[in-house]
Amino acid sequence: MKALEVKVSFAYGEKEVLRGVEFTAERGELLAIIGPNGAGKSTLLKCLVGILRPRGHVIFDGRNLLELKPKDRAKLITYVPQSSFPEFAFTIEEFVELGTYATRGDVTEALKRVGLWERRREQITALSGGEYQLALIARALAQGSEVVLLDEPTSHLDINHALEIMELLKEMSRERLVIAVLHDLNLALRYADRLILLKDGEKYWEGKPENLKPETIEEVYGVKAKIAEVDGHRVILPELAKV
Amino acid sequence: MPMKKWLPTLLALSLIVGFLGVYIGSVSLSPSEVTASVVYGVKSALSEVFSFINPGERPKAFIIVWELRLPRVLLAYLVGLSLASAGVASQALFRNPLADPYIIGVSAGAGIGAALGAIYAPAHMGTFALISAVLSVLVVYTVSRVDGHVPVDTLLLAGIAYGFLASAVTWYLIISQGEKAHITWMWLMGTFNGSSWGDVGEMFIVALLGVGFLVWKWRELNLILFGEESIALGLDVHLYRKLFIGAIALLTAFAVSTAGIIGFIGLVSPHIMRLLLGPNHRSLTPASALFGGVLLVFADLLARTVAKPTELPVGIITALMGAPFFLYLLMKHKRGELYS
Numbered sequence: 048m049k050a051l052e053v054k055v056s057f058a059y060g061e062k063e064v065l066r067g068v069e070f071t072a073e074r075g076e077l078l079a080i081i082g083p084n085g086a087g088k089s090t091l092l093k094c095l096v097g098i099l100r101p102r103g104h105v106i107f108d109g110r111n112l113l114e115l116k117p118k119d120r121a122k123l124i125t126y127v128p129q130s131s132f133p134e135f136a137f138t139i140e141e142f143v144e145l146g147t148y149a150t151r152g153d154v155t156e157a158l159k160r161v162g163l164w165e166r167r168r169e170q171i172t173a174l175s176g177g178e179y180q181l182a183l184i185a186r187a188l189a190q191g192s193e194v195v196l197l198d199e200p201t202s203h204l205d206i207n208h209a210l211e212i213m214e215l216l217k218e219m220s221r222e223r224l225v226i227a228v229l230h231d232l233n234l235a236l237r238y239a240d241r242l243i244l245l246k247d248g249e250k251y252w253e254g255k256p257e258n259l260k261p262e263t264i265e266e267v268y269g270v271k272a273k274i275a276e277v278d279g280h281r282v283i284l285p286e287l288a289k290v
Numbered sequence: 291m292p293m294k295k296w297l298p299t300l301l302a303l304s305l306i307v308g309f310l311g312v313y314i315g316s317v318s319l320s321p322s323e324v325t326a327s328v329v330y331g332v333k334s335a336l337s338e339v340f341s342f343i344n345p346g347e348r349p350k351a352f353i354i355v356w357e358l359r360l361p362r363v364l365l366a367y368l369v370g371l372s373l374a375s376a377g378v379a380s381q382a383l384f385r386n387p388l389a390d391p392y393i394i395g396v397s398a399g400a401g402i403g404a405a406l407g408a409i410y411a412p413a414h415m416g417t418f419a420l421i422s423a424v425l426s427v428l429v430v431y432t433v434s435r436v437d438g439h440v441p442v443d444t445l446l447l448a449g450i451a452y453g454f455l456a457s458a459v460t461w462y463l464i465i466s467q468g469e470k471a472h473i474t475w476m477w478l479m480g481t482f483n484g485s486s487w488g489d490v491g492e493m494f495i496v497a498l499l500g501v502g503f504l505v506w507k508w509r510e511l512n513l514i515l516f517g518e519e520s521i522a523l524g525l526d527v528h529l530y531r532k533l534f535i536g537a538i539a540l541l542t543a544f545a546v547s548t549a550g551i552i553g554f555i556g557l558v559s560p561h562i563m564r565l566l567l568g569p570n571h572r573s574l575t576p577a578s579a580l581f582g583g584v585l586l587v588f589a590d591l592l593a594r595t596v597a598k599p600t601e602l603p604v605g606i607i608t609a610l611m612g613a614p615f616f617l618y619l620l621m622k623h624k625r626g627e628l629y630s
Binding site: 096097098116117118120121122124125126128134135136137138141145146148149150170186190196 | 385515
């Protein structure tokens with residue numbers, strides 16, 4: 048039995064957004080969820096963490112997370128939302144402390160881990176996009192949950208900060224399960240242990256990055272793509288011409 | 291830069307305005323007369339329980355101090371505490387710096403009740419207003435419910451729409467009262483004239499429960515700022531929305547039914563404290579509450595002294611003081627920074 052076993056469906060009113068998306072995952076994995084806009088990636092994360100109420104089950108270590116109270120669920124799983132502009136002038140430390148509501152985790156260690164300890168008294172509203180993303184991740188680390196979900200943690204970030212975040216996620220995944228929605232296929236290929244490809248609310252493909260084929264990308268995204276190898280990394284080269 | 295000694299500062303301010311509120315009035319009293327009256331009042335209250343306490347001779351100023359000014363000052367303070375902490379909770383709940391504690395239908399409902407009370411039972415306007423305020427919150431709340439949850443945007447819109455409807459009804463009732471319309475008017479503008487120890491006792495219990503709950507739940511108020519996302523941090527957001535709506539309704543409905551519709555305290559006090567202390571509800575809620583009490587006692591002091599011997603409705607004073615100050619804040623701080 049795997050640590051996490053998922054099978055969920057979800058509809059906004061009449062509109063089916065997720066149709067029986069099923070997968071399993073293990074501690075120590077960095078799992079990337081990829082797919083075109085509107086495929087249901089963000090909805091899937093929100094279902095896993097209980098922000099939305101899906102049909103089906105999300106079983107972690109034998110317990111159905113969907114049946115737990117928010118406080119008990121937060122001890123096991125957490126979620127880093129898509130970074131937007133921070134609205135409230137909490138200090139970095141106060142902000143990270145919010146993660147300890149359910150768990151009484153270690154704020155100091157979380158701040159040191161992402162490199163914001165020295166700046167803990169500054170206000171989050173003064174942070175750049177990349178720094179705010181780090182603060183969000185520190186909040187999740189302080190929560191100490193064994194499963195960390197992240198919704199597009201590298202969007203809005205320059206290459207340097209995006210790589211920094213991906214390295215951090217890779218390191219975090221050594222002792223827990225990290226599941227990230229990623230738009231950048233090259234970052235997904237380079238860092239993820241496994242990919243789950245969603246299309247129109249269904250799981251279209253699942254596998255290791257080295258097994259992803261150009262045809263699959265074409266079928267899902269509707270663009271021609273080549274996969275090249277540069278210094279041992281596989282790199283996707285999409286072509287603008289529509290199929 | 292959070293202010294460090296907010297608690298002793300605000301407690302000292304409370305004592306100062308409290309003393310001024312009892313000391314200053316249409317009849318001039320000396321500090322010693324005030325002190326003697328308070329001591330006598332406390333002693334005679336205790337002597338009813340402990341027969342060995344002898345209150346001694348009754349000071350001349352006793353009636354003014356003990357029966358008129360002291361309950362009035364205490365009531366204003368308690369109503370200020372209640373409105374300001376309900377304001378903090380509303381702004382967190384709606385994630386909106388302009389949220390007023392009245393927005394969920396309390397003041398609109400109280401207006402109808404007061405106007406009806408003025409027509410059918412002028413002695414019980416407060417009770418009418420209380421019942422009508424609570425019913426109005428229930429209407430707004432029920433309309434906003436979706437699948438057992440309360441989306442705050444819907445609640446906000448329902449509150450505003452209901453407010454228009456209710457004020458149309460209130461206006462009609464006021465107009466139909468003809469010459470007696472001023473009774474409703476004066477009541478709606480808010481006053482602490484005629485405050486009794488009974489009112490103080492009632493408001494004390496309400497404030498203890500409501501303000502106490504909001505001060506205690508500072509972590510939950512911090513988290514609810516982040517909306518549905520806070521579920522991932524472990525907050526039962528749907529439960530706490532209901533609890534906070536309940537606390538806001540309790541505090542404002544009783545505040546309005548005892549003192550009329552007093553505006554701006556619920557908006558201005560949290561804003562000033564947020565500028566000084568930051569958004570953390572650990573200090574923001576108690577500080578805003580205490581400052582709300584200070585502001586309202588001060589406003590009431592002005593209400594009964596600036597146009598002596600005529601007494602102005604305290605709602606006029608809070609609006610006259612609050613609105614320009616609020617505009618000043620808006621000009622000084624960019625919109626984005628105001629909530630910060």
